[in-house]
Amino acid sequence: xxxxxxxxxxxxxxxxxxxxxxxxxxxxxAVVKADxxxxxxxxxxxxxxxxxxxxxxxxxxxxxRPIRAALGPDLEICVFSGHMEGDTDLIRDxxxxxxxxxxxQLIRHAEALPQHPFGxxxxxxxxxxxxxxxxxxxxxxxxxxxxxxxxxxxxxxxxDPDHPMNEKQLHEFRAMTDGLSVPRSxxxxxxxxxxxxxxxxxxxxxxxLYGGLPFASAKPVVTLDIPVIQIREVDTGESVGYSNTxxxxxxxxxxxxxxxxxxxxxxxxxxxxxxxxxxxxxxIVGRISMDLIGVDVTLVKSDPKSVQLLNGTQGVDTLAEAxxxxxxxxxxxxxHRYQRNYGLR
Amino acid sequence: xxxxxxxxxxxxxxxxxxxxxxxxxxxxxAVVKADxxxxxxxxxxxxxxxxxxxxxxxxxxxxxRPIRAALGPDLEICVFSGHMEGDTDLIRDxxxxxxxxxxxQLIRHAEALPQHPFGxxxxxxxxxxxxxxxxxxxxxxxxxxxxxxxxxxxxxxxxDPDHPMNEKQLHEFRAMTDGLSVPRSxxxxxxxxxxxxxxxxxxxxxxxLYGGLPFASAKPVVTLDIPVIQIREVDTGESVGYSNTxxxxxxxxxxxxxxxxxxxxxxxxxxxxxxxxxxxxxxIVGRISMDLIGVDVTLVKSDPKSVQLLNGTQGVDTLAEAxxxxxxxxxxxxxHRYQRNYGLR
Numbered sequence: 001x002x003x004x005x006x007x008x009x010x011x012x013x014x015x016x017x018x019x020x021x022x023x024x025x026x027x028x029x030a031v032v033k034a035d036x037x038x039x040x041x042x043x044x045x046x047x048x049x050x051x052x053x054x055x056x057x058x059x060x061x062x063x064x065r066p067i068r069a070a071l072g073p074d075l076e077i078c079v080f081s082g083h084m085e086g087d088t089d090l091i092r093d094x095x096x097x098x099x100x101x102x103x104x105q106l107i108r109h110a111e112a113l114p115q116h117p118f119g120x121x122x123x124x125x126x127x128x129x130x131x132x133x134x135x136x137x138x139x140x141x142x143x144x145x146x147x148x149x150x151x152x153x154x155x156x157x158x159x160d161p162d163h164p165m166n167e168k169q170l171h172e173f174r175a176m177t178d179g180l181s182v183p184r185s186x187x188x189x190x191x192x193x194x195x196x197x198x199x200x201x202x203x204x205x206x207x208x209l210y211g212g213l214p215f216a217s218a219k220p221v222v223t224l225d226i227p228v229i230q231i232r233e234v235d236t237g238e239s240v241g242y243s244n245t246x247x248x249x250x251x252x253x254x255x256x257x258x259x260x261x262x263x264x265x266x267x268x269x270x271x272x273x274x275x276x277x278x279x280x281x282x283x284i285v286g287r288i289s290m291d292l293i294g295v296d297v298t299l300v301k302s303d304p305k306s307v308q309l310l311n312g313t314q315g316v317d318t319l320a321e322a323x324x325x326x327x328x329x330x331x332x333x334x335x336h337r338y339q340r341n342y343g344l345r
Numbered sequence: 346x347x348x349x350x351x352x353x354x355x356x357x358x359x360x361x362x363x364x365x366x367x368x369x370x371x372x373x374x375a376v377v378k379a380d381x382x383x384x385x386x387x388x389x390x391x392x393x394x395x396x397x398x399x400x401x402x403x404x405x406x407x408x409x410r411p412i413r414a415a416l417g418p419d420l421e422i423c424v425f426s427g428h429m430e431g432d433t434d435l436i437r438d439x440x441x442x443x444x445x446x447x448x449x450q451l452i453r454h455a456e457a458l459p460q461h462p463f464g465x466x467x468x469x470x471x472x473x474x475x476x477x478x479x480x481x482x483x484x485x486x487x488x489x490x491x492x493x494x495x496x497x498x499x500x501x502x503x504x505d506p507d508h509p510m511n512e513k514q515l516h517e518f519r520a521m522t523d524g525l526s527v528p529r530s531x532x533x534x535x536x537x538x539x540x541x542x543x544x545x546x547x548x549x550x551x552x553x554l555y556g557g558l559p560f561a562s563a564k565p566v567v568t569l570d571i572p573v574i575q576i577r578e579v580d581t582g583e584s585v586g587y588s589n590t591x592x593x594x595x596x597x598x599x600x601x602x603x604x605x606x607x608x609x610x611x612x613x614x615x616x617x618x619x620x621x622x623x624x625x626x627x628x629i630v631g632r633i634s635m636d637l638i639g640v641d642v643t644l645v646k647s648d649p650k651s652v653q654l655l656n657g658t659q660g661v662d663t664l665a666e667a668x669x670x671x672x673x674x675x676x677x678x679x680x681h682r683y684q685r686n687y688g689l690r
Binding site: 002003033034035037038059060061062063079080081082084085086087101102104105123125126127128129132156157159160163165227229230232234238239240241242243244254256258260261262264267268286289290291292294305324325326328329332333336337 | 347348378379380382383404405406407408424425426427429430431432446447449450468470471472473474477501502504505508510572574575577579583584585586587588589599601603605606607609612613631634635636637639650669670671673674677678681682
């Protein structure tokens, strides 16, 4: 085996769902867009259905194919991008619930699939998806007669509990939806942690299911083992990797491991990241290449056959910090060359 | 259709191969590792075989499966990571040529597949893959009796023609291989551009095939169209996207487009990147989300249905600069939600 081994703990994803669902006033849906944040939407959706999830969210209608196949015909699959041009057949055939984002989409949906379920997405200040107040006021009565399944919005700053934007969006959401007898949804993982005022009828945890911040007590979900190709002695002053960016300050033992940025190990994280040989942290040395990385294994007692980049000690948020990004991007970048295992580990 | 549309020009990949092959003293192989730098190794390898390529390189043995299926049984597929533990069956069944990197690998290969073709990878200073001088001296005579197909090494600084490392590695490579009657390979794309001294019998262009630097006259290979979900008016002082990082300085029209960092649009490039609506460059505003990006379409005359992130005007190296990385990472990050088309465009 000459590629990495990515172990995805479905039991821990289920445990994270359970914890977030229990914390909610209403019930929790499961966000499985972007291939379940890179972890495999088919496997994750099936596991969460076994855990009792009844509603799933994807970004684009196409993403629902493997999920519908895994879930069977009945559970709800909602589409954040709504009813886009060309989506009608997929929405009908896969029994999807588009979250209608605009009057254009509303007209498209009403004309193409007049009896088909839908939800409404409102914009409460993020200016990203959904109808704004004026649009909503213009079509609200019509929409209510059509019987939407859900009215939702999305928070821009929920990861920062003290940000005034949260209360502002909550206030706007209530102003747009109070008194309507339609189920409501505002919170994703960050919003759940803001407390019950933000929960309404349905929450939409995503990153929290997959072990990432802001859900600090999430169970870790991914372990990544990378095989060692060879180990060499490097003398003082010798360089390792592209452009000679690293030079050995003293004689070192350098392992070349079989993964790189083509596997989603973000190139920018190189200088600040370690891999683990057992308990020993081994710094990455030199530039991360497309398929190869040099690591300093001088302190490891016996030559390791593989090392870990992700484990219970070093999670996606640690890597994200080293790469100057967020755990979400570390997850969605995880590559397709890894052997993937969905066991208990 | 609610996802992006990635168009990959096989004719331009073939033209880039032709140009690089013509520039070489020897002949050019084709590097199709990392799924042909994210563009689809099956399609790319088949197209390059039609262009006359006879030798292909992958990073890991597993990567050869779709390529062998596309190429038929005869063309050469070489594996940079060599003969690793667990690779024997794949190497035999897919008729692969492992580039042996160490004495350990040499023993493994000789024991497991004594009659099976192999090559040798030498380290000439990059300290990444391959045998060093002392190792090589110890096993050279044995290796030569076994009949290697190729002896290769890799340059660490070829993208910088003035770097003294290039000549140093060339000198080391000659010292290790002059006078042996085995075909030799040292240069990838950058090395080809260093001139004929670096070419030897076989070159190994990768990035140059796919339209990236340092092959400045490469034909562009990828075009990426992203559909617009909705367009909204935003007043002065309103913010767009996560954490309110962008605020409208004057009233603007903002389009939300259906792609994000889960599609390999590296989050870090956000503040410096434009998409194109026809000829009009439209800046990205606010943070790139997982599946969505806000763009300022105020200057576009009629509402665009889609915009382009990659095209003949804006290539992978422009995006790489905005993201603080290299074009290679932009390519290998290209996502799997896009509809992919291999037409003439």
